[in-house]
Amino acid sequence: MKVINPATEEIIATIVDDHVDSLEEKYQQLKSGQVLWAKKTLEERTKILIRFKELLKENISFLADILTTETGKPLQQAKNEINGAIARITWLTTNAEKYLSDEVMRVEGSLKEIISYEPLGVVANISAWNYPYLVGVNVFVPALLAGNAVFYKPSEFATNTGMQINRLLKEAGVPENTFKIAVGSGEVGKYLLSMDLNGYFFTGSYVTGKYIYQQVAPRMVPCQLELGGKDALYITEDIANIKAVAEATADGAFYNNGQSCCAVERIYVHEQVYDAYLEAFVNQVKTWKIGNPTEEGTYFGPITRGSHIRVLQEQIQDALEKGATLLLGGKAMERPGFYFEPTILTEVTHEMTLMREESFGPIIGIMRVKNDQEALKLMQDTAYGLTAGVYSDKQERAVAILKELNVGSGYWNCCDRVSAALPWSGRQHSGVGATLSHQGIRAFTKPKGWHLVER
Numbered sequence: 001m002k003v004i005n006p007a008t009e010e011i012i013a014t015i016v017d018d019h020v021d022s023l024e025e026k027y028q029q030l031k032s033g034q035v036l037w038a039k040k041t042l043e044e045r046t047k048i049l050i051r052f053k054e055l056l057k058e059n060i061s062f063l064a065d066i067l068t069t070e071t072g073k074p075l076q077q078a079k080n081e082i083n084g085a086i087a088r089i090t091w092l093t094t095n096a097e098k099y100l101s102d103e104v105m106r107v108e109g110s111l112k113e114i115i116s117y118e119p120l121g122v123v124a125n126i127s128a129w130n131y132p133y134l135v136g137v138n139v140f141v142p143a144l145l146a147g148n149a150v151f152y153k154p155s156e157f158a159t160n161t162g163m164q165i166n167r168l169l170k171e172a173g174v175p176e177n178t179f180k181i182a183v184g185s186g187e188v189g190k191y192l193l194s195m196d197l198n199g200y201f202f203t204g205s206y207v208t209g210k211y212i213y214q215q216v217a218p219r220m221v222p223c224q225l226e227l228g229g230k231d232a233l234y235i236t237e238d239i240a241n242i243k244a245v246a247e248a249t250a251d252g253a254f255y256n257n258g259q260s261c262c263a264v265e266r267i268y269v270h271e272q273v274y275d276a277y278l279e280a281f282v283n284q285v286k287t288w289k290i291g292n293p294t295e296e297g298t299y300f301g302p303i304t305r306g307s308h309i310r311v312l313q314e315q316i317q318d319a320l321e322k323g324a325t326l327l328l329g330g331k332a333m334e335r336p337g338f339y340f341e342p343t344i345l346t347e348v349t350h351e352m353t354l355m356r357e358e359s360f361g362p363i364i365g366i367m368r369v370k371n372d373q374e375a376l377k378l379m380q381d382t383a384y385g386l387t388a389g390v391y392s393d394k395q396e397r398a399v400a401i402l403k404e405l406n407v408g409s410g411y412w413n414c415c416d417r418v419s420a421a422l423p424w425s426g427r428q429h430s431g432v433g434a435t436l437s438h439q440g441i442r443a444f445t446k447p448k449g450w451h452l453v454e455r
Contacts, residue, residue: 033149043097050089072293091420238392302338328341
């Protein structure tokens with residue numbers, strides 16, 4: 001497998017893929033390793049994961065360089081991601097004892113009723129390339145804390161980063177047979193689905209997630225899917241500082257080149273503030289530097305996958321043919337690397353794929369609406385259900401709209417954010433199950449009810 005730098009299109013590494021025999025050998029090692037890992041106390045496991053967090057902090061510059069080189073993520077954004085992962089590990093390790101310890105539910109005379117939380121066993125973590133540290137720690141950290149062994153499959157577009165994660169976990173004290181990395185393309189991930197694992201946790205596209213769900217279903221083991229979105233944002237007319245809102249929401253749409261599951265992908269603006277919002281939004285995007293992701297101040301680097309340029313071009317062409325107006329960008333840049341201009345389209349409708357299918361790139365459609373009712377109807381018109389946001393100076397108004405939306409996260413006066421304390425979950429085509437929060441810790445356990453009567 002060749003690892004390509006998306007900023008230069010140069011091959012930066014050649015890695016030997018796993019094969020059937022090597023995967024089977026690793027699985028057998030994980031089965032025996034999980035039993036020993038689960039016998040460690042929760043305190044022991046927690047200390048090891050805290051040490052992993054410290055190693056991330058100590059090596060952040062080195063790790064960020066690797067992440068930038070193989071994904072094209074601007075260097076400061078790479079450091080931001082690792083710092084975000086460190087913060088999530090802090091929350092997970094701080095709260096592990098609270099949510100993994102036995103719970104006494106009732107004591108009545110000689111009867112005691114208890115819930116214990118046992119590990120699932122050996123679980124697959126099939127991870128993503130857009131935020132390999134963040135989406136990785138969402139899964140393998142609570143899985144390890146709960147006493148599971150992890151078969152970790154990094155994306156082929158973030159394999160070097162996956163290898164660094166593996167190295168630092170082992171350096172922190174995770175036993176060799178408790179965490180194994182499966183290296184390769186989608187074929188390696190597909191083979192993991194045929195193995196007798198005790199749970200599957202995937203981050204990626206709806207199409208791949210649906211396939212995994214169908215393959216795993218007959219075995220009746222836990223399967224969680226963190227999939228994509230077509231996240232909507234509504235800007236009401238009662239906003240006092242429309243310029244500040246435009247600048248913040250432009251970042252919500254274009255951060256990491258729009259390659260975020262919860263990136264803003266469609267914006268609805270009340271007609272009374274539409275012109276002011278649009279002007280401020282465009283002006284903000286124009287200020288951001290496009291270029292080499294290793295250079296200081298770069299906001300837009302290359303997109304990670306060169307093949308995705310065609311998807312962006314097709315969405316733009318479809319929108320233009322159906323009457324959209326191109327305000328900014330619209331094409332790949334004529335330079336080495338997978339660079340695509342930040343693109344803004346207006347006069348868009350829901351007849352266009354741009355407003356219905358996930359873009360996962362630096363393009364956005366902005367639509368004028370007459371009132372809350374029209375905005376709500378359009379926001380509801382989607383097969384996805386990850387996040388949605390409303391910017392308004394009135395909380396009651398915003399919350400009333402968000403309550404009507406079938407999404408896993410609702411944002412008032414913010415967007416494109418994740419908190420370790422809250423469940424990260426999607427609905428409809430955006431996924432099944434939840435990571436983070438106490439639900440994300442217990443997702444890696446199977447509860448057992450204890451009925452204890454003293455004689």
